[in-house]
Amino acid sequence: MSAVDETGTDRREAPPGTTAVPLLSASGVRVSFPGRRGAAAARAVDGVDLDIGAGEIVALVGESGCGKTSLARTLLGLVRPEAGRVCFGGAPLALDSRALKAYRKRVQLVLQDPSGSLNPRHTVYEAVSEGLRIHGCEGGEREAVAEALARAGLRPPERFFLRYPHELSGGQRQRVVIAGALALRPELIVADEPVASLDASVRGEILALLLRLRDELGLSALVVTHDLGLAWNIADRVAVMYLGRIVETGTVEEVLTHPQHPYTQAMLSVLPETAVAPVVLSGEPPDPSRVPPGCRFHPRCQVLASGAADAAGVGGRCRTEDLPVLAGDSTAAVACHWALSAGAAPGGGLDGGRADPPET
Missing domain, CATH: 3.40.50.300 (P-loop containing nucleotide triphosphate hydrolases)
Incomplete structure (x- = not known):
């Protein structure tokens, strides 16, 4: 019996010791x-x-x-x-x-x-x-x-x-x-x-x-x-998306108990069960027709606005240097110059604190 199905997909299992192919x-x-009227x-x-x-x-x-x-x-x-x-x-x-x-x-x-x-x-x-x-x-x-x-x-x-x-x-x-x-x-x-x-x-x-x-x-x-x-x-796993890109990914425990990206931290901070101060983002909502240079979150980033990114020596990179596309596998990763630098707070909270698991 053929291992290739009606969609042309090879359904054979990966050999022992190799990484399984994602579904x-x-x-x-x-x-x-396309934008309207030449936009x-x-x-x-x-x-x-x-x-x-x-x-x-x-x-x-x-x-x-x-x-x-x-x-x-x-x-x-x-x-x-x-x-x-x-x-x-x-x-x-x-x-x-x-x-x-x-x-x-x-x-x-x-x-x-x-x-x-x-x-x-x-x-x-x-x-x-x-x-x-x-x-x-x-x-x-x-x-x-x-x-x-x-x-x-x-x-x-x-x-x-x-x-x-x-x-x-x-x-x-x-x-x-x-x-x-x-x-x-x-x-x-x-x-x-x-x-x-x-x-x-x-x-x-x-x-x-x-x-x-x-x-x-x-x-x-x-x-x-x-x-x-x-x-x-x-x-089992979370991928956080902002302005067309995934900016943080990892297991649900990694991302939601130790968020590294300022955007993830801001989203998590407004949940009543978390033990961090609420973060109110400033600036305009993201416009996919006008993606900013550098980190696409930097115009609204609370870390950059507070001066913490400049103090860590990455403020200029946040404003001008794009970040690579994150891998789609189970590896924990973040697309943030500040989080990847020594200036990132331990544990991912703005104050270095741990966010407790949210509930519904």
Whole structure:
């Protein structure tokens, strides 16, 4: 039997003693969108490396407009990168319609707004079975729909078959969306703000569901969020994104208990559970059509504004010297002249303190 599947991906396991091939990886990915009336193009994704291993949950964290959704859409094959490449199982992702259809059976998207994701005129059964009909269902369709709903926590599944979205709670609608993805038995899901529209009482249930699916099915996930508390509760690894670049990456414990980049520290400081003083960023929100020279965070950087970077002898580099693209693997890394210099506070806090784990 061939080890190469319908998408052209080599599924053979890595030889003993070698590093396993990431399930999904981006290498040097760049995506731009043209500006209006001759304006400069918006550099939504400006050189990103990112790996997701089998059974791994990676949180892609950043504020609105940082490029995280554009990166997620590129990883799904919905946006063609102008540079770099996306690989699945070690093989470059082909962008022709046949290859993408096979690929999307194995990589599914879960959107943040279940009300907008579900057709109000379709029953739960029709919503979950839609993907099965598009891709062709091997075996009984009814059994596959029932299994997906049960795995998503809607039991007994037959009770929900003929219900419409308006008859469900917000948490139940999100479970239907997740069931629609699970029906195709994907290897990876991309969840874009999966609990942002849900009540606090339901958020924990959906996060627990995603963790259970990882444990039971070996499912990998890329969770796109602005919420560091969510990342702490669900992710194995965190990648912090700012203005089209990943500026800090590492395990969730490394990044969220000892943040090195001033942007990560600022995001973490506003959570009520952290033991550091809140940081209020000044300056204009980042504009992807006007990426500044040097460190792209320097116009808003609290360390540079306080004079600490100049005192450490790196202020000039912060303003003029670009930083390299961080590796996409599990190695902890930061793209910050100050953090990489002797002037960085031990432990990553502005006052050298340790940030306690956030909670949701």
